[in-house]
Amino acid sequence: MAVPTPDPFQLSCPVPLDIHTTVQMAHGGGGRLMRGLIERMLLPAFAARGGEAAGAGAAAERVAAREPPHDSAVVEAGGVRLAFTTDSFVVSPLFFPGGDIGKLAVCGTVNDLAMAGAKPAWLSCALILEEGLPLETLGRIVDSMRRAAEQAGVRIVTGDTKVVDHGKGDGVFINTAGIGLVPAGVDVSPRRVVPGDAVLVSGDLGRHGIAILSVREGLHFEGTPESDCAPLAGMVEMLTARLGPQVHCLRDLTRGGLAAALNEIALDAQVGIRLEEEAVAVSERVAGACELLGLDPLYVANEGRMLAIVPAVVAGEALAILRAHPLAREAAIVGEVTAAHPGTVELRGRLGGGRIVDLLSGEQMPRIC
């Protein structure tokens, strides 16, 4: 087996933090290390193919070549635009206030499809089970997936089951991949974000990360917040049905929270983003827990919150559409896209001062999804 050994991780200045020879927890954290791994190892291997995809045609080539990395790929088959995405879930613990790994696995993939403007249709479910897992636990998780799929209006149509030796897994890992249909006229992508656009967020921040942390660390806050884990496809469908191509970009606020999502968009679209601290909602419970733990709620993961970027002229209408949805009653316009300082996100404080909201190297909390 004379497999050629490529340089797996081309080291380049000026990012000295990336000098690792082994996988770190932070490589999965949604921050700079993960972005580096994806951009320098995975994308060059998978995107730069010369050959034409079987049956995919030029449209798929074009899409894959020009698009910045995204929650879903969009490919074309016989005139139909399909969104295609995958996510593995390794959350620990398996059950937490407001949800479990099963609900998370369905909502997470439904949301990735929705963030491409697609109507989620079909999901796959691949289980990696650790030997010794109680079948009763698995039954609860599977039942939770069933209910979440019902709520989100998707079907789980195919699956796979693998078992690994005790001590080589962690209870259950779940992968869900998904296919959604992108309606005609919808074109959601970071490259469509332009200065002057408004940034909306669908609700308060940080519930999921704090809910996980509270169970994991055995912390008991006064009234632990529940995870916000929920399917976002319904509100996206309402937005795109009314605003069509005016929905420029959508992003769910998972690993790395609002801060990571905005930084990625600022980098991919080469724009600046100014965030108004006052407009960002954080519940008292989450704010209190964050203060106690030294966490910044802008970076804490959510599983039922998204941002939407639309032209300023329709921001009010977008806000009204979101607020009419039961999962986005507290939606708000939280900032604007600017031409100044491309690639950076600035937080304007209540008293007018500003600070840069940077992309973290890793994640404040590992294994939250």
Next chain:
Amino acid sequence: MAVPTPDPFQLSCPVPLDIHTTVQMAHGGGGRLMRGLIERMLLPAFAARGGEAAGAGAAAERVAAREPPHDSAVVEAGGVRLAFTTDSFVVSPLFFPGGDIGKLAVCGTVNDLAMAGAKPAWLSCALILEEGLPLETLGRIVDSMRRAAEQAGVRIVTGDTKVVDHGKGDGVFINTAGIGLVPAGVDVSPRRVVPGDAVLVSGDLGRHGIAILSVREGLHFEGTPESDCAPLAGMVEMLTARLGPQVHCLRDLTRGGLAAALNEIALDAQVGIRLEEEAVAVSERVAGACELLGLDPLYVANEGRMLAIVPAVVAGEALAILRAHPLAREAAIVGEVTAAHPGTVELRGRLGGGRIVDLLSGEQMPRIC
């Protein structure tokens, strides 16, 4: 969190081997225990939904409701038939003679799509990395995936990366899901298998399982066989292009080998299958290793072999098509479908005696894919 606790595994006579309250290695082995888990826990939860899938329409409902469990689901979108499948790969060790987990992850999903008669088009790649994995190892695996995708003519268009703590994974687990396009006129499914059909196998059996075992157990046979790991989409395309709807059923011979594949088809189609021992090819090296290890090559996993079931009248033509393909030079007609003893597979020996080839409870060797 008052999650209702369903009976996760309805116990039923007369299968006392199924009485387990925790996950066993054999639940992932491709045998009776796995079939029980899928039929009694997973399918009831996922297939029996009342609601209509968003955007999927009646066709998908019909397909999901009537089809026996299959390598891929086939769904319809805007008049296009899509095959959709998922597979997680947990093979140990990560590298073995003739391949590695990366090549396996691409070929496995390409083959599952091909077994639905589809032309594989797009793959996803979701990595679960164990903290501490050398990035150089990951780089070799990713490069292997790239080359396998090139060979199979598919594009990896979307991905995901998660990291778990050291000791909570095993180096790398890879999930690949895939989408393929089913050509008009092609209708491949176990329910199309009828008495009188011929059974073809595309080559000799057992290479993959023996290759894995030889490395894992540190055994050094004289000339360890290489894994047969390879994409089968090319030969399927040749078969369906020439024989169209006369290709009744295809199945790759992975976990549980030819024995498991034939038993599943016999059960799903409610037919008998008679296999001619003489016609089944096993290389001398594999036969020797099996004898030494007490394994039956009919049950050993392959990753580049398939069976095809076609009407007897076109069996000769199918054989010629297969033998013209570089990966199926040793293809053979190995048996026939009968009306006698529905649900059972019989092996006719060289001297005329017969024995039942049963579905094993688990798998002779765990974690071979």
